[in-house]
Amino acid sequence: MxxxxxxxHPFVCTDAVVFSIKTQEPDSYRKLPDTSLRVLLxxxxxxxxxxxxxxxxxxxxxxxxxxxxxxxxxxVKAEVDKCWxxxxxxxxxxxxxxxxxxxxxxxxxxxxxxxxxxxxxxxxWFDVHAISEADLAFDHYSIIQTALERLRSKIxxxxxxxxxxxxxxxxxxxxxxxETILGKKDQAANFRRKIIDLVQETDRYTSDKGHRPAKLYTxxxxx
Amino acid sequence: MxxxxxxxHPFVCTDAVVFSIKTQEPDSYRKLPDTSLRVLLxxxxxxxxxxxxxxxxxxxxxxxxxxxxxxxxxxVKAEVDKCWxxxxxxxxxxxxxxxxxxxxxxxxxxxxxxxxxxxxxxxxWFDVHAISEADLAFDHYSIIQTALERLRSKIxxxxxxxxxxxxxxxxxxxxxxxETILGKKDQAANFRRKIIDLVQETDRYTSDKGHRPAKLYTxxxxx
DNA sequence: CCAAAAGTGTTTTCCATACACCCATGC
DNA sequence: GCATGGGTGTATGGAAAACACTTTTGG
Numbered sequence: 001m002x003x004x005x006x007x008x009h010p011f012v013c014t015d016a017v018v019f020s021i022k023t024q025e026p027d028s029y030r031k032l033p034d035t036s037l038r039v040l041l042x043x044x045x046x047x048x049x050x051x052x053x054x055x056x057x058x059x060x061x062x063x064x065x066x067x068x069x070x071x072x073x074x075x076v077k078a079e080v081d082k083c084w085x086x087x088x089x090x091x092x093x094x095x096x097x098x099x100x101x102x103x104x105x106x107x108x109x110x111x112x113x114x115x116x117x118x119x120x121x122x123x124x125w126f127d128v129h130a131i132s133e134a135d136l137a138f139d140h141y142s143i144i145q146t147a148l149e150r151l152r153s154k155i156x157x158x159x160x161x162x163x164x165x166x167x168x169x170x171x172x173x174x175x176x177x178x179e180t181i182l183g184k185k186d187q188a189a190n191f192r193r194k195i196i197d198l199v200q201e202t203d204r205y206t207s208d209k210g211h212r213p214a215k216l217y218t219x220x221x222x223x
Numbered sequence: 224m225x226x227x228x229x230x231x232h233p234f235v236c237t238d239a240v241v242f243s244i245k246t247q248e249p250d251s252y253r254k255l256p257d258t259s260l261r262v263l264l265x266x267x268x269x270x271x272x273x274x275x276x277x278x279x280x281x282x283x284x285x286x287x288x289x290x291x292x293x294x295x296x297x298x299v300k301a302e303v304d305k306c307w308x309x310x311x312x313x314x315x316x317x318x319x320x321x322x323x324x325x326x327x328x329x330x331x332x333x334x335x336x337x338x339x340x341x342x343x344x345x346x347x348w349f350d351v352h353a354i355s356e357a358d359l360a361f362d363h364y365s366i367i368q369t370a371l372e373r374l375r376s377k378i379x380x381x382x383x384x385x386x387x388x389x390x391x392x393x394x395x396x397x398x399x400x401x402e403t404i405l406g407k408k409d410q411a412a413n414f415r416r417k418i419i420d421l422v423q424e425t426d427r428y429t430s431d432k433g434h435r436p437a438k439l440y441t442x443x444x445x446x
Numbered sequence: 447c448c449a450a451a452a453g454t455g456t457t458t459t460c461c462a463t464a465c466a467c468c469c470a471t472g473c
Numbered sequence: 474g475c476a477t478g479g480g481t482g483t484a485t486g487g488a489a490a491a492c493a494c495t496t497t498t499g500g
Binding site for chain 1: 476477478479480481482
């Protein structure tokens with residue numbers, strides 16, 4: 001081995017901030033369901049940060065890609081791998097891990113509600129507004145905040161939002177997801193005009209009760 | 224040391240894509256100078272990729288921040304450290320370095336023309352349109368392309384462009400830099416209206432010859 | 447006078463917003 | 474009929490683009 005490689009060098013790990021949308025069923029019929037944005041966390045069972053919550057991820061093997069590492073970690077803990085992933089940021093603070101110098105390549109992940117449900121019991125989905133820095137391991141709270149900012153900005157100029165939705169959805173569902181993430185309301189008429197070029201209508205309809213059926217849409221592939 | 228740390232793990236290096244603007248002096252007076260966007264490259268003197276051009280950067284020490292590593296590398300090779308830096312992306316391909324598994328935390332750097340001149344002789348400034356993939360070491364060509372895309376998109380919604388300009392500048396200079404980076408022309412009247420909120424006028428003027436003097440502006444600090 | 451670059455004013459087009467209204471369903 | 478949510482049309486204000494024009498300098 002070359003001499004430059006004979007030195008103590010930083011460890012490398014991955015962390016994934018996986019978001020999903022939770023639809024709260026309405027109390028009675030005739031009421032729009034509430035939605036919330038949630039993040040996937042595991043409880044650490046060893047020191048350091050024992051009993052604190054942490055992001056899925058782990059140490060990167062020497063012959064492994066970060067995306068594969070994350071998928072492997074997610075698959076081990078559930079039987080799922082339908083998760084969209086994109087590199088978020090690499091966190092390098094000197095003391096982010098008390099054991100050693102560990103840099104973390106963090107990813108932003110998005111998963112639809114059906115996939116997210118498969119994790120129930122094996123991990124915990126936290127409402128992003130309900131997590132506090134004190135409950136989280138390492139610097140994972142600030143990683144989540146960075147991911148949230150990225151998500152909020154990217155849904156304005158990309159079509160990543162469809163990774164949070166089922167294959168077919170109504171425009172009201174889509175609008176709810178936007179508003180849940182951005183935290184502000186829009187008027188349905190204006191919202192529709194804004195996103196109509198991103199979606200493809202189908203000939204199917206919902207069959208909810210107590211009001212007019214809603215047309216179902218799918219993601220439009222844009223080139 | 225904990226047992227998880229007894230394994231062969233990837234090496235970590237940094238790479239900085241440092242851009243600057245070169246103003247070509249006009250042939251005679253009475254002619255606007257041409258500008259070009261340039262990137263700082265060093266010639267490698269050892270294998271692998273001997274005699275190819277590479278980005279400034281190097282292996283990250285175990286107790287070192289990536290930004291400090293890059294500043295150190297830049298300082299060693301010139302006496303300068305006035306360079307704005309922002310993390311770009313972490314490149315992780317398995318075979319990007321033939322010697323070993325090396326992940327690279329890449330940074331986007333911006334430097335004004337006066338600072339850039341101090342590097343002349345110690346490194347080479349290449350016009351971004353003049354570099355070819357074959358002349359570059361490792362995956363540095365694709366790192367540069369990623370940096371270019373990031374630069375082009377970020378000058379549209381941030382004020383990082385002022386890092387490429389001197390303290391005081393004319394609106395025409397500013398417009399030239401925008402147009403050089405984006406590769407498309409704009410009308411002076413419209414351009415001024417678009418950026419007027421980002422700049423602060425001074426009471427000083429240029430004293431070029433053969434035409435009306437131009438007012439000098441500085442960056443406006445926005446809160 | 448002219449050439450060159452700095453700088454301004456006006457019109458037109460487009461798009462985001464606001465708001466009023468109609469439609470389809472279950473009860 | 475009514476309540477509820479789905480869906481459309483139109484007016485308005487402001488930004489962006491296109492274009493014509495004036496100003497200031499040196500030669």
